[in-house]
Amino acid sequence: MTETTLAILMVVALLGLLSLGVWIGLALMGVGFIAMALFTSRPVGDALATTVWSHSALWGLASLPLFIWMGEILFRSRLSQGLFNGLSPLMRHLPGGLIHVNIVGCATFAAISGSSAATLATIGKITVPELKKRGYPDNMAYGTLAGASTLGLLIPPSIIMIVYGVTAQESITRLFMAGIFPGLMLAVLFMGYIIIWGMLNPAGRALREDRASWSERGRGILQLAPVVGLILIVIGSIYAGVASPTEAAVLGVLGALMLSILEGSLNWDKFIDGLMGATKTTAMIMLLVAGSAFLTLAMGFTGLPRALAEWIGGMNLSPWMLIAALTLFYVVLGFFLDGISSIVLTMAVVEPLVRGAGIDMIWFGIFVVLVAEMAMITPPVGFNLFLVQSMTGRDLGFIARSALPMFLLMVVGVILLTVFPQIALWLPEYLTSKG
Incomplete structure (x- = not known):
């Protein structure tokens, strides 16, 4: 059997399992099982057991449940309300007004949650009612929320970066460093779009609010202090070389628990809910990682990756052409799968x-995470679109159209990252040289 026929059979098997509603992680294991059982002489049982166990016990994944738990704790606390109240007096005088809180709020919370869904749910439950009450257009409020919440994937500590780092065997610390400037770049692009809307659109000009007094700004900064302090502890300890990502995650969980206790929003029920939420999310991601690892092993035994690499290598694609092809590939894949599933x-x-092709794997990790962000707001399976729909009750088509400008700005972000790779590579190279 030729490699082409084998590839077609594996794709058909995967699509068949997914169409039956089989979990993606189990579907990946199933396709790997079929490929290894039918097309290799390697015993399947011991290979499956060894691969699943070894990849479930990787030390690099130890920080994953901790970062998820930290986000769950903060999601259930009143710190998110303090985040909005603190940002409002600092943002409301800008063209576009309080819609900027969607962007800055998501970027800030992304730095302590690592999850796009947690970022959207936390910021959205505060900003959506406030923006609606003040008369901001639904398309701007919902579209910017859907787009900005994807920063939870790019700004560290990022769950998807941990998964990529383990899968590609790259440094998670360097990936975290590399994600800072691309995340800020994307946030600036989003805010620039809102500023242009606020200056050119009549509704945007009408909604611009008065500049806050210095006392209001001072009170806002005080309300932001706990969240900013937690960010500095978690991210700063990693960049300073004081703590590994796993140790920083422990500090983050302890800090989130202490802040929640001090503000009086943590009770036993919320503690258990946060723990169970983190357990469910971690189990889902670990199943994806294990399924991907076994499929990788099975494909290696069939020789398919080598044949595919030789085929593409024979096309003599330049690195730029390869990146362009992969961008299109991941965007199309994002129509049907979420970001983490696409990567694994x-x-x-x-x-x-x-x-x-000689492409830096740290840079590629940031690239693929940025493209995976785009998958979060592309129908029909854009996860963030569904979250906004469940939060607002508006139809999916309206939300997808509202998020289209954010999708196009992400395309601009991909182009800038490709043309200027040092946006991602400068910080890890600089800090590594200093260390």
Whole structure:
């Protein structure tokens, strides 16, 4: 059987399992099982058991449940309300008014949650009612929220970066460093769009509010202090070399618990709910990682990745052409899968191609996370679109159209990251040289 026929059979098997509603992680294991059982002589049982166990016990994944738990604790606390109250007097005088709180709020909360869903749910439950009460257009409020919440994937500590780092065997600390400036770049692009809307659109000009007094700004900064302090502890300890990502995650959980206790919003029920939420999310991601690892092993035994790499290598694509093709590939894949699933599903094939083309894998990690962000707001399976729909009750088509400008700005972000790779690489290179 040729490699082309084998690839077609594996794709058909995967699509068949997914169409039956099988969990993605189990579907990946199933396709790997079929490929190894039918097309190799390797015993399947011991390979499956060894691979699942070894990849579930990787030390690099130890920080994953802790960062998720930290986000769950903060999601259930009143710190999110303090975040909005603190940002409002600092943002409301800008063109576009309080819509900027969606962007800055999501960027700030992303730095302590690592999850796009947690970022959207936390910021959205505060900003959506406030913006509606003040007369801001639904399309701007909902579209910017859907787009800005994807910063939870790019700004560290990022859950998807941990998954990529383990899958591609790259430094999670360097990936965290590399995500800072691209995340800020995307936030600036989003805010620039809101400023232009606020200056050119009649509704935007009418909604611009008066500048806050210095006393209001001072009170706002005080309300932001706990969240900013937690960010500095978690991210600063990693960049300063004081703590590993796992140790920083422990500090983050302890800090989140202490802040929640001090503000009086943590009770036993919320503690258990946060713990269970973190457990469910971690279990889902670990199943994806284990399924991807076994499929990678099975494909290696069939020789499919090598054949595919040789085929693409024979096309003599330049690194730029390869990146352009992968961008289109991941955008199309994002129509049907979420970001984490897209990465773990394809990394077995994509990684050798990228390494072979001489592309820096740290840079590629930021690139693929940024493209995965785009998948979060692309119908029909844009997860963030569904979250905004459940929060607002508006139809999915309206929300998707509202988020389209944010999608286009992400395309601009991908282009800038490709043309100027040092946006992602300068900080890890600088800090590594200083260390």
